[in-house]
Amino acid sequence: xxxxxxxxxxxxxxxxxxxxxxxxxxxxxxxxxxxxxxxxxxxxxxxxxxxxxxxxxxxxxxxxxxxxxxxxxxxxxxxxxxxxxxxxxxxxxxxxxxxxxxxxxxxxxxxxxxxxxxxxxxxxxxxxxxxxxxxxxxxxxxxxxxxxxxxxxxxxxxxxxxxxxxxxxxxxxxxxxxxxxxxxxxxxxxxxxxxxxxxxxxxxxxxxxxxxxxxxxxxxxxxxxxxxxxxxxxxxxxxxxxxxxxxxxxxxxxxxxxxxxxxxxxxxxxxxxxxxxxxxxxxxxxxxxxxxxxxxxxxxxxxxxxxxxxxxxxxxxxxxxxxxxx
Numbered sequence: 001x002x003x004x005x006x007x008x009x010x011x012x013x014x015x016x017x018x019x020x021x022x023x024x025x026x027x028x029x030x031x032x033x034x035x036x037x038x039x040x041x042x043x044x045x046x047x048x049x050x051x052x053x054x055x056x057x058x059x060x061x062x063x064x065x066x067x068x069x070x071x072x073x074x075x076x077x078x079x080x081x082x083x084x085x086x087x088x089x090x091x092x093x094x095x096x097x098x099x100x101x102x103x104x105x106x107x108x109x110x111x112x113x114x115x116x117x118x119x120x121x122x123x124x125x126x127x128x129x130x131x132x133x134x135x136x137x138x139x140x141x142x143x144x145x146x147x148x149x150x151x152x153x154x155x156x157x158x159x160x161x162x163x164x165x166x167x168x169x170x171x172x173x174x175x176x177x178x179x180x181x182x183x184x185x186x187x188x189x190x191x192x193x194x195x196x197x198x199x200x201x202x203x204x205x206x207x208x209x210x211x212x213x214x215x216x217x218x219x220x221x222x223x224x225x226x227x228x229x230x231x232x233x234x235x236x237x238x239x240x241x242x243x244x245x246x247x248x249x250x251x252x253x254x255x256x257x258x259x260x261x262x263x264x265x266x267x268x269x270x271x272x273x274x275x276x277x278x279x280x281x282x283x284x285x286x287x288x289x290x291x292x293x294x295x296x297x298x299x300x301x302x303x304x305x306x307x308x309x310x311x312x313x314x315x316x317x318x319x320x321x322x323x324x325x326x
Contacts, residue, residue, distance in 0.1 A: 069143060074150070086155040093151070093158020098256055100249035100274055104166040105222040111140030111170020112188040113303055119174055133178060140171035187225045187283060189244070191305040193326045195219040197253065202265040204253060221248040221326075223305045225281040240286040244305060246277035250314075271316070279310040279325060 095103070118139030122132040144167040152159030170188070177184050195218035198205040205216040212219070225244040229237035251270040253259050261267055284298035310325030312318075 066139075066143075074146070082150065082154050085157075087153055088155045090152045091158050093160050094162070095158075095160050095255070096162040099217045099252055100272060102217040102220055102222075102247075102249050102252075104162055105247060106217075106220065107144070107163050107166035108170040108173075109188060109190055109222055109303075111144060111167040112173050113170075114140035114143050115171040115174040116184065116303075119178065129178075133175060137175040137178060138171050140174070141168050184285075185226060185230065187242070187285075187302070189223040189225050189281070189303055189305040191221045191223065191246075191307075191326045192219045195250065197250065197270065200268050201253065202262045202267065204259070204262040204267065218248075218250050218252055221246045221275075221277065221305070223247075223277075223279075223281065225283065225305065227283060227286070228280075240283050242281040242283050244277075244279045244281040244308075246275075246279060246305070246310075248275040248277065249273065250275060274315040276313045277310050277325065278312075279305075280308040282306050 115137045118136035119132050120136070122136040123129070127136070145164070148159050148163055148167075151157035151163075173186070173188055174184065177186060192213055194209070194212055195216055197218045198212045198216040201216075205212045206214075223244045223246040225242045227237075227239060228241050228243045229235075229239055231243065249272065251258070251272040253262075253267050253270065258270060258272065259267055260269075284301050287294075287298060289295060289298070305326070307324045307326040310322045312320040312322065312325075314320070
């Protein structure tokens with residue numbers, strides 16, 4: 001709990017302005033992840049048959065947290081990125097083309113993480129599968145929706161249907177897989193490596209590693225990771241070895257168009273382009289262990305794509321290969 005609060009303070013006190021919604025998604029995900037029941041196994045769990053065995057006090061704590069999330073979020077938002085912004089009549093903002101949709105993949109990731117933790121957290125607490133589906137796997141949409149409402153009421157922002165769609169898709173990825181497969185066959189993961197563009201941005205992407213992690217979308221990659229033995233070599237492939245399809249974009253010095261200078265210093269001219277990636281990965285939830293330390297470690301790595309050899313095809317028509325890509 002103290003760690004989560006400390007992480008949130010760090011994120012919200014950054015001196016260089018970050019893309020605001022992504023900052024909230026990452027900070028809130030860290031908070032929710034740190035509040036996950038400490039005994040949640042790295043393996044995906046099934047609900048006990050008898051729902052009367054629910055640890056009521058723990059469940060009440062979880063519900064209290066969710067109830068407290070809304071007013072806390074409003075207070076935090078009003079004192080950070082909405083501070084100094086004039087309240088205006090509710091309005092809309094179309095940012096669907098922003099950052100070549102990397103931002104939307106980020107919103108989907110936030111919805112997925114919230115819903116994944118909500119679903120398996122409720123199962124671990126003893127809720128039935130139906131209850132976990134209704135109240136847990138929809139958590140991503142429920143928790144992110146107030147942000148869009150607040151955006152629609154403040155100058156400089158706006159209610160984004162694209163963000164709503166992305167948030168919903170994140171929750172739907174958890175909900176839909178549980179209905180179709182009764183497991184999370186496809187994991188949605190994130191990776192980041194500081195891009196060459198941030199080094200040439202003259203501070204546009206921030207002066208610290210944390211600033212650039214949050215603001216430099218060129219370094220973001222979002223992955224759909226699936227067990228390889230579900231596709232080929234079912235008997236000989238370990239269940240934890242995955243194949244991953246990723247999406248990213250490069251050449252971006254701005255949301256819709258590239259800026260030409262920052263703080264009076266020219267920004268190098270670049271071409272914006274999309275990246276489509278194919279790689280290997282590890283699904284930590286499928287590695288069985290009796291070690292409590294390893295269980296905690298695996299839980300912390302559940303949403304992170306590991307570096308592996310990768311093939312890229314991009315919108316410039318180029319094929320590239322990397323011995324290690326992250």
